Amino acid sequence: MxxxxxxxxxxxxxxxxxxxxxxxxxxxxxxxxxxxxxxxxxxxxxxxxxxxxxxxxxxxxxxxxxxxxxxxxxxxxxxxxxxxxxxxxxxxxxxxxxxxxxxxxxxxxxxRTVRQSNGHVFLFCKIKGDATELGLPTHNLWYFNGYDLDGAFDEYFANPTEVRPPTVYIGFPCTKDITWKKRFPGISNCIMISDGLYEWFEKYADKPCRHRSNEYMEFKEKLTRHLLDILYEFVPETKGRVEYHHLGTPLSEITYLTSFRAGSYGVSATCMCSFWKGYWLHYVEWIKFLG
Ligand SMILES: Cc1cc2nc3c(=O)[nH]c(=O)nc-3n(C[C@H](O)[C@H](O)[C@H](O)COP(=O)(O)OP(=O)(O)OC[C@H]3O[C@@H](n4cnc5c(N)ncnc54)[C@H](O)[C@@H]3O)c2cc1C
Structure with a gap:
């Protein structure tokens, strides 16, 4: 972050x-x-x-x-x-x-020492009501399912429909785009992003987008349920106001981002990579501060 x-x-x-x-x-x-x-x-x-x-x-x-x-x-x-x-x-x-x-x-x-990043699931929501009137947060929220993140990831990857995802990004783009209110009066939006494995969806990959089986849709619905529960718990203002939602899966990443086997970030980030990125950004901030 x-x-x-x-x-x-x-x-x-x-x-x-x-x-x-x-x-x-x-x-x-x-x-x-x-x-x-x-x-x-x-x-x-x-x-x-x-x-x-x-x-x-x-x-x-x-x-x-x-x-x-x-x-x-x-x-x-x-x-x-x-x-x-x-x-x-x-x-x-x-x-x-x-x-x-x-x-x-x-x-x-x-x-090869690098490994491929995993994929993601994305929940796009349409919310009835103006963001300011509803009091939707203008900042991003991060949900963490406990302090043992490695454990939470293992559990989720093994059983994605039964346990909550380990981390979820929750953002309200409508609160950031200055043209939003003019373009969509009385409507807000939210995007939630969590992890998802291509392997969960591989068996549905042979069918094109919008032609996939009911089983695929039911799987998506179960993942959606967890995400909506988290949204309502952390941003209760949205409860009863989500008029439409749609879940993108690793298969959507292949269709729309052309990601190979849904590896969202290409190469997976390692601790060292995150450390150096963070270190470099702090360094730039210090130069700005001193200069
Ligand atoms: C879930 C998620 C969350 C993210 N969050 C953030 C964030 O908060 N902040 C941040 O800074 N970054 C974030 N990123 C990362 C950011 O999106 C990427 O770093 C950035 O998009 C990489 O840009 P790029 O141009 O290198 O590659 P891409 O954006 O992947 O562009 C590559 C393009 O090549 C096209 N392409 C691929 N194969 C072919 C082909 N065979 N023929 C023709 N075209 C092809 C693809 O369709 C795509 O348009 C996030 C990424 C993901 C997946």
Missing amino acids: THYMGGASYTVGATQNISVKTSSLLREFGGEVFVDANVHGIIIEDGRAVGVRVSNEKMLAECTSEAEKASIVITEIRAKNVVCATSIYNLYNKLLPQNLPIVKKFRDPNK
Whole structure:
């Protein structure tokens, strides 16, 4: 949580504005931005990345069989430099040719110390009423299920529908975006984020989004129940006012974030990584203070 010590920024309006503004800037400088473009692979020639193979993401999402997927048109885009800005797991498991020695080395668990982060579940809620009138918190809340966090994680990962999640982030974006009240008068929103394993959902992964079984929906409902109970306990102002809620799962992370096996953060954070990040931020704060 050290990353909030110096305050945090928030987008004005929809978060999408960040990508809209960034792409306009890129186009102003003569660049081009392709959306709905799924990179299938990086083209390697003479040991160098020289381009990418791309197809239309929407068409790909609508395919119901491997045969259909195989019939989608693939375009090659050549470039002087290729930068991959998706996770290292996507890079090594999906985008690079699998016969490269460096890929084989990455996939060998004995030659790798990093491990992949787990996934998350996200509960999006629509709440009836204006945030100020309801007295919703403008700060973020963190719920911890006890002091033995390792134990709480083990219990939850083994039995996610029976025990409460170990940690939950609770935030009310409506209280931070200065345009919210104008855009959605009389309505508030809340997002809750907790951990979730891809392995819990793997058996439902073969069906596309919104076409998954009742069993999947029931599983989601049980996870949702715990999250809503926590919300009502810690922010009682919301009780009886949640008009709509929707739970995103690790499978949603694959659909919308293209995370490899739902590894939300790519590489998993370690204690050392968190320590150095915190140390560096404090150091920056001290420089600001002294300077
Ligand atoms: C649950 C959660 C909570 C977080 N909370 C915070 C927070 O509070 N504060 C904070 O600072 N950070 C937070 N983060 C981290 C932050 O979101 C990431 O660090 C940041 O988004 C990384 O940006 P990026 O551009 O490197 O990668 P990404 O945002 O992952 O962008 C990679 C892009 O590549 C696209 N892509 C992937 N594969 C392909 C392909 N084959 N073809 C085409 N496109 C592809 C993806 O769709 C994606 O748009 C959180 C992340 C998660 C998951």
